[in-house]
Amino acid sequence: MKLVRNILLFILMATAENSWSQAVESAAAAPERALFPNIMTTVLVATAAVLFIVAMIYMIRVNQFLYKRVLALEAAKAGVALPQERAQEVAAPRAQESFWTRMRKQYWEDPVPIEREAEIMLHHNYDGIRELDNRLPPWWVNLFIITVVWAAIYMFYFHWGGGGPSSIEEYHQEMERAKKEIAIAMAGASNAVDENSVVALTESAALAEGEQIFKSLCAACHGQLGEGGVGPNLTDDYWLHGGGIKNVFKVIKYGVPEKGMISWQSQLAPSDMQKVASFILTLHGTNPPNAKEPQGEVWKEEAQQGEDQTSGSTGSIN
Numbered sequence: 644m645k646l647v648r649n650i651l652l653f654i655l656m657a658t659a660e661n662s663w664s665q666a667v668e669s670a671a672a673a674p675e676r677a678l679f680p681n682i683m684t685t686v687l688v689a690t691a692a693v694l695f696i697v698a699m700i701y702m703i704r705v706n707q708f709l710y711k712r713v714l715a716l717e718a719a720k721a722g723v724a725l726p727q728e729r730a731q732e733v734a735a736p737r738a739q740e741s742f743w744t745r746m747r748k749q750y751w752e753d754p755v756p757i758e759r760e761a762e763i764m765l766h767h768n769y770d771g772i773r774e775l776d777n778r779l780p781p782w783w784v785n786l787f788i789i790t791v792v793w794a795a796i797y798m799f800y801f802h803w804g805g806g807g808p809s810s811i812e813e814y815h816q817e818m819e820r821a822k823k824e825i826a827i828a829m830a831g832a833s834n835a836v837d838e839n840s841v842v843a844l845t846e847s848a849a850l851a852e853g854e855q856i857f858k859s860l861c862a863a864c865h866g867q868l869g870e871g872g873v874g875p876n877l878t879d880d881y882w883l884h885g886g887g888i889k890n891v892f893k894v895i896k897y898g899v900p901e902k903g904m905i906s907w908q909s910q911l912a913p914s915d916m917q918k919v920a921s922f923i924l925t926l927h928g929t930n931p932p933n934a935k936e937p938q939g940e941v942w943k944e945e946a947q948q949g950e951d952q953t954s955g956s957t958g959s960i961n
Contacts, residue, residue: 713772841920843888852918878931895911
């Protein structure tokens with residue numbers, strides 16, 4: 644019995660420690676408002692584990708008690724005398740019991756002594772087995788009271804007092820969290836773009852960001868309107884290193900050091916290079932004043948590339 648109890652207590656301690664560590668980690672990662680619900684979940688799980696272990700211990704003790712009673716009855720029928728229990732195993736007088744022993748028996752076990760079982764014995768008799776009118780186990784009653792008190796606290800916190808989030812609020816919180824996770828995933832996907840997978844952007848917000856990047860970093864060489872300066876004209880039909888979104892992105896990313904075009908991959912994220920490359924394609928045909936003379940060769944989109952950038956892929960860039 645002690646071995647089984649020790650094993651169950653060990654399992655309880657391991658489960659409680661694991662649940663508590665998970666609750667602490669979740670509370671650290673989750674918003675501050677979710678701390679209390681996480682602790683409540685941990686307490687409920689720990690309480691369920693305690694109830695299960697207590698029920699198992701109680702069932703084992705009941706089975707042992709019934710086994711002894713049936714064995715005594717069968718021995719009495721057969722006229723066989725069972726060995727008497729050792730004197731130290733007999734319950735000591737109540738006056739000699741420690742405080743903790745009395746508390747355990749009163750609020751946890753509260754058994755009726757065998758010598759007083761006649762007072763609670765019912766008249767039923769099944770093959771020599773008599774039924775006792777025992778009270779509910781105190782551990783069960785106490786745990787039931789604890790669950791009632793916990794339910795009252797839960798109802799007040801989440802429903803009556805307004806301290807905890809309602810189901811609708813939790814739904815909105817989960818939706819907001821999901822939107823943030825989607826935004827992070829999309830940002831990671833946009834930063835994974837390269838010269839082989841890049842496509843021209845058409846959204847006004849993305850093109851506006853590309854325009855800002857162009858004017859702050861590229862206009863010094865290519866002009867505010869892409870008319871050219873130190874660098875070539877970006878608005879005509881000629882390209883020095885090939886047209887189309889992939890070639891423009893590639894030149895921005897790796898640069899052309901021998902012609903003074905630096906590599907921007909260490910200063911711009913792939914998504915930013917995609918935005919500025921897309922904006923450059925929109926400069927075709929704008930015919931700005933003081934445009935620089937054409938450089939390079941006329942670019943025509945190759946059909947086998949499968950790109951639909953013919954109308955906006957002409958220009959010149961270093």
